[in-house]
Amino acid sequence: MLNMVVGVKWVPDTADVKFDPAKGTLIREGVESIINPPDLNAIELALSIKEKYGGKVYVISMSPPAALKGLKIAIAMGADKAILLTDRRFAGADTLATSYTLAMAIRKIGSYDIIIFGEETIDSATGHVGPEVGEILGISHVSYIKRILNIDLTSKIIELEREVENGVEVYKSKLPIVVSVGVGVNNPRYPIPIRRLHAEIETDKYIEIWGLSNIDAELDRIGLQGSPTRVIKIIAAPTVQRRMEVFQYSKEVLNLMVKRLRECEVL
Amino acid sequence: MIIQREHFIMVPEWAILILYISVVFSLIFTLYGVYRRFSIYRIHNYGLLLSTLRKKTSLVLQSELRLLRERYGGLMHTLIVVGLAILAVGTFLVFFEYDILMRVNPNYRILTGSIYLVYEFILDLAGGLLLVGLIMVIIRRIIFKPNRLENRVEDIIVPFLLLYGGLSGFILEGLRIATKGLQHTQSSFIGYIFSISFLNMNNIEKIYLAIWISHALTLVVTLPLFIYSKLRHFPLFFISPPYSVYEFKPSFNLSEVLKSKKIDFKVGLESIDALNWSQRVNIDACVNCGRCQDACPAYRANIVLSPKAIIQKLRESMVKGICNVVTDLALHESEIWACTTCGECVITCPIFINPLNYILESRRYLVTNLGKVPTSALFNIMVRGNPYGLPRSDRRNWMRDLNVNYAKEDEEVELILWIGCAGAYDSRAQKIAKSLVLLLNKLNVKFAVLKEEECCGELARRLGDEILFQEIAERNIETFRKYRFKQIVTLCPHCYNTFRNDYPDFNMKLNVKSHVELIYDLVVNGKIRALSPLNKIVAYHDPCYLRNYNEILIESRKILKSIPELRTVEISKHFCCGGGGGGNWIESEGVRINVQRLEDFIRDNPDIIATACPYCVSMFEDALKLKDLEGKFEIKDLCEIVCSGLR
Ligand SMILES: Cc1cc2nc3c(=O)[nH]c(=O)nc-3n(C[C@H](O)[C@H](O)[C@H](O)COP(=O)(O)OP(=O)(O)OC[C@H]3O[C@@H](n4cnc5c(N)ncnc54)[C@H](O)[C@@H]3O)c2cc1C
Ligand code: SF4
Numbered sequence: 001m002l003n004m005v006v007g008v009k010w011v012p013d014t015a016d017v018k019f020d021p022a023k024g025t026l027i028r029e030g031v032e033s034i035i036n037p038p039d040l041n042a043i044e045l046a047l048s049i050k051e052k053y054g055g056k057v058y059v060i061s062m063s064p065p066a067a068l069k070g071l072k073i074a075i076a077m078g079a080d081k082a083i084l085l086t087d088r089r090f091a092g093a094d095t096l097a098t099s100y101t102l103a104m105a106i107r108k109i110g111s112y113d114i115i116i117f118g119e120e121t122i123d124s125a126t127g128h129v130g131p132e133v134g135e136i137l138g139i140s141h142v143s144y145i146k147r148i149l150n151i152d153l154t155s156k157i158i159e160l161e162r163e164v165e166n167g168v169e170v171y172k173s174k175l176p177i178v179v180s181v182g183v184g185v186n187n188p189r190y191p192i193p194i195r196r197l198h199a200e201i202e203t204d205k206y207i208e209i210w211g212l213s214n215i216d217a218e219l220d221r222i223g224l225q226g227s228p229t230r231v232i233k234i235i236a237a238p239t240v241q242r243r244m245e246v247f248q249y250s251k252e253v254l255n256l257m258v259k260r261l262r263e264c265e266v267l
Numbered sequence: 268m269i270i271q272r273e274h275f276i277m278v279p280e281w282a283i284l285i286l287y288i289s290v291v292f293s294l295i296f297t298l299y300g301v302y303r304r305f306s307i308y309r310i311h312n313y314g315l316l317l318s319t320l321r322k323k324t325s326l327v328l329q330s331e332l333r334l335l336r337e338r339y340g341g342l343m344h345t346l347i348v349v350g351l352a353i354l355a356v357g358t359f360l361v362f363f364e365y366d367i368l369m370r371v372n373p374n375y376r377i378l379t380g381s382i383y384l385v386y387e388f389i390l391d392l393a394g395g396l397l398l399v400g401l402i403m404v405i406i407r408r409i410i411f412k413p414n415r416l417e418n419r420v421e422d423i424i425v426p427f428l429l430l431y432g433g434l435s436g437f438i439l440e441g442l443r444i445a446t447k448g449l450q451h452t453q454s455s456f457i458g459y460i461f462s463i464s465f466l467n468m469n470n471i472e473k474i475y476l477a478i479w480i481s482h483a484l485t486l487v488v489t490l491p492l493f494i495y496s497k498l499r500h501f502p503l504f505f506i507s508p509p510y511s512v513y514e515f516k517p518s519f520n521l522s523e524v525l526k527s528k529k530i531d532f533k534v535g536l537e538s539i540d541a542l543n544w545s546q547r548v549n550i551d552a553c554v555n556c557g558r559c560q561d562a563c564p565a566y567r568a569n570i571v572l573s574p575k576a577i578i579q580k581l582r583e584s585m586v587k588g589i590c591n592v593v594t595d596l597a598l599h600e601s602e603i604w605a606c607t608t609c610g611e612c613v614i615t616c617p618i619f620i621n622p623l624n625y626i627l628e629s630r631r632y633l634v635t636n637l638g639k640v641p642t643s644a645l646f647n648i649m650v651r652g653n654p655y656g657l658p659r660s661d662r663r664n665w666m667r668d669l670n671v672n673y674a675k676e677d678e679e680v681e682l683i684l685w686i687g688c689a690g691a692y693d694s695r696a697q698k699i700a701k702s703l704v705l706l707l708n709k710l711n712v713k714f715a716v717l718k719e720e721e722c723c724g725e726l727a728r729r730l731g732d733e734i735l736f737q738e739i740a741e742r743n744i745e746t747f748r749k750y751r752f753k754q755i756v757t758l759c760p761h762c763y764n765t766f767r768n769d770y771p772d773f774n775m776k777l778n779v780k781s782h783v784e785l786i787y788d789l790v791v792n793g794k795i796r797a798l799s800p801l802n803k804i805v806a807y808h809d810p811c812y813l814r815n816y817n818e819i820l821i822e823s824r825k826i827l828k829s830i831p832e833l834r835t836v837e838i839s840k841h842f843c844c845g846g847g848g849g850g851n852w853i854e855s856e857g858v859r860i861n862v863q864r865l866e867d868f869i870r871d872n873p874d875i876i877a878t879a880c881p882y883c884v885s886m887f888e889d890a891l892k893l894k895d896l897e898g899k900f901e902i903k904d905l906c907e908i909v910c911s912g913l914r
């Protein structure tokens with residue numbers, strides 16, 4: 001039995017977030033939020049480990065209450081339980097405070113073997129949270145992993161593969177461990193509709209809401225006062241015009257794609 | 268001499284007794300079969316059964332017409348049906364006269380005098396028709412068997428048995444005429460032909476008796492075949508519901524479930540047990556004729572899916588009492604996902620069986636309960652409100668430089684234009700949307716679009732996520748309720764069908780028109796006139812969701828006819844373009860349905876392939892690319908052709 005905890009962030013769909021160059025701010029009004037897409041890869045990894053080795057999958061998110069919607073999706077995908085960390089005093093956290101809060105919550109869950117994060121978020125994209133949680137909990141952490149090669153349940157040793165620029169690294173570590181999953185290393189499954197409905201109707205059965213009082217955290221390490229980072233200014237990077245055509249896969253399409261890419265002098 | 272029916276001449280009492288006894292056995296055996304069948308069907312709603320009976324009786328002619336779409340097979344069936352029906356009535360009259368009237372008073376008769384002569388003539392004619400029909404069956408089964416047919420034991424035994432029944436009847440008649448001398452040969456004209464060869468026969472009495480017994484036994488055996496063999500399609504035709512293409516109803520209502528907080532329903536075809544009685548009768552009526560298979564685009568392309576095989580496999584599992592369907596792979600997932608939901612099988616089946624229904628119910632089971640779906644389109648719809656997975660805010664991109672207004676909640680509008688995901692996101696379909704807007708602007712037709720527009724849910728429903736579909740439907744219905752408008756016009760036939768045939772399940776009756784109907788109206792009421800001439804040959808491809816689901820086919824052709832100098836060619840057989848039911852989103856192996864459909868068209872070498880659906884357009888354009896024919900043919904939506912002809 002393995003206990004897995006997956007970190008999931010509820011983020012504004014950045015594709016819809018437009019930059020207001022006059023004010024130098026992002027226009028977030030009316031923008032719907034979604035599960036940070038790389039976190040779907042993290043959930044998928046956890047579920048596939050569960051299928052192979054058995055265990056339980058917890059999903060944890062530090063977010064405002066609206067993230068319940070996303071957690072229901074995580075439950076529908078197959079997570080056993082979700083914890084929503086929500087408290088006014090958590091607000092304003094930078095990656096350090098976020099990681100500390102998450103780490104304290106994970107500690108509260110009790111036993112954990114594998115803590116899984118997405119590669120990075122689409123709204124801040126630091127990729128800090130995974131490694132920082134590992135540091136705070138004092139356990140090993142590996143980023144950008146591609147797949148799990150083996151888990152020995154008796155000796156509690158995990159072997160995993162990590163993709164680097166020009167090769168593959170294989171790691172062996174004792175559990176517990178923190179990993180962050182490379183984007184697109186797996187195909188996240190479709191959230192089972194009937195399970196989503198169950199999560200909607202019997203939310204309490206699947207999702208717990210925790211505030212500061214539920215975890216043992218030091219006040220000066222959470223929220224704004226726990227965050228040493230300050231944002232000075234945001235500027236927009238110039239966007240590149242992209243073109244897209246959608247095809248169904250086939251040999252002919254492949255040839256055609258090569259032809260097109262040659263025409264654009266990409267190949 | 269009195270002209271009248273002579274009963275049981277040349278037949279001894281004991282033989283008649285044997286006949287009566289075996290008829291009783293045959294009846295008991297048949298009734299037992301009926302009882303067995305009914306217990307398989309688990310019929311409980313006899314009121315509905317009666318109304319089905321009424322409805323189906325009125326559809327007999329239409330069924331025969333469906334058969335006659337194929338000349339040989341149709342004619343053959345018609346001959347047999349007409350022949351058998353008349354013979355059955357004739358036999359009943361004999362029974363009525365001999366066993367009822369004459370028991371009361373030996374002088375009570377109906378089959379006498381000229382009535383009897385006419386009776387004889389009609390029965391001879393009917394027997395002749397039956398024989399011709401049966402010989403056609405046997406020739407087709409044995410000499411030029413279409414691929415879609417299989418020769419199972421019953422497929423051979425039944426026609427030969429009936430043939431023997433008919434032939435022996437004529438031989439008996441011939442023998443009777445031969446012994447008694449030639450009388451009123453003009454009415455028993457076929458029996459007369461037979462009699463000629465028997466005129467100088469010896470031992471005629473014995474031969475007569477032997478054949479009489481075998482003839483009688485044939486009839487005795489035939490009766491139970493109407494339950495035990497594929498002939499059961501005859502009685503079942505009348506009690507199996509005539510499912511329409513969109514006969515695809517939800518098993519629950521999401522908003523009620525959310526209110527009651529009880530999930531006590533089952534979704535989809537998990538096992539044979541989930542079939543209700545009318546579906547059971549429906550599949551048991553299938554005669555394995557394969558007409559649906561011939562009509563199926565997925566079968567034509569890759570043979571992964573045959574609607575006939577779907578029905579037959581379900582039928583066999585049901586009769587054998589095997590429970591699991593999808594999980595036990597009685598139906599394979601690959602067949603379930605190969606269907607384009609074109610509905611062609613449904614409108615083809617002469618018995619009004621609906622193979623599509625079972626495919627969709629299987630999808631519902633796989634997706635709603637297990638989350639198994641071979642495309643990310645559903646997830647995209649769930650998070651971004653469109654199957655492309657493109658940002659919500661990009662939905663407005665297509666109308667950037669156009670004169671388009673949003674509807675206002677406090678102002679009534681004549682017409683809401685519903686663009687649909689393709690028109691909003693697909694770069695090719697955006698051009699169609701623009702054409703439609705230009706057309707409306709040029710003709711001064713006032714319209715508005717809804718700023719809340721998102722996916723209509725069609726794909727979710729056809730791909731089997733009934734929960735997502737109902738969530739979307741409820742949201743859209745709420746939006747519709749906020750606005751006041753007279754009608755809503757769709758660019759995409761899939762949205763159109765969803766609004767027209769699916770949303771009423773949720774108490775939303777919309778006055779919805781497809782853009783084809785709108786343009787047609789504009790042509791008819793003279794708003795569109797004096798179009799500039801277009802000297803081109805146009806072949807029109809019917810979108811399934813207009814043709815098969817909503818019977819819109821004349822309108823498109825009339826619109827094309829209104830364009831001066833334009834010539835049209837008709838492609839003889841309709842097939843789906845491959846884009847429906849998720850076909851646009853699911854990767855398929857092997858031959859492409861869209862390429863095959865394109866080939867149907869390029870044989871006639873038109874300049875333009877016209878259609879009226881953004882999916883069809885994109886399927887054809889993909890096919891052109893795959894065949895390296897880009898630029899050789901134009902693929903156009905009707906509204907693009909009309910718009911460019913407006914002066
Ligand atoms: C310079 C800077 C200043 C910021 N200032 C503010 C601020 O003033 N107020 C404010 O509210 N936010 C602020 N943020 C955002 C906030 O610090 C980050 O969103 C948060 O710390 C997570 O970092 P990230 O998004 O880069 O995650 P990454 O490190 O890129 O995320 C990696 C993975 O960690 C997990 N993860 C990340 N966040 C969460 C979470 N909340 N719950 C569960 N799992 C998670 C996910 O699995 C994710 O895929 C700031 C961010 C930056 C970079
Ligand atoms: S709906 Fe169309 S694709 Fe599906 S089984 Fe019937 S004919 Fe074939």
Ligand code: SF4
Binds near residue numbers: 558578615617
């Ligand atoms: S479903 Fe209808 S068309 Fe298809 S094989 Fe059966 S009877 Fe024939």
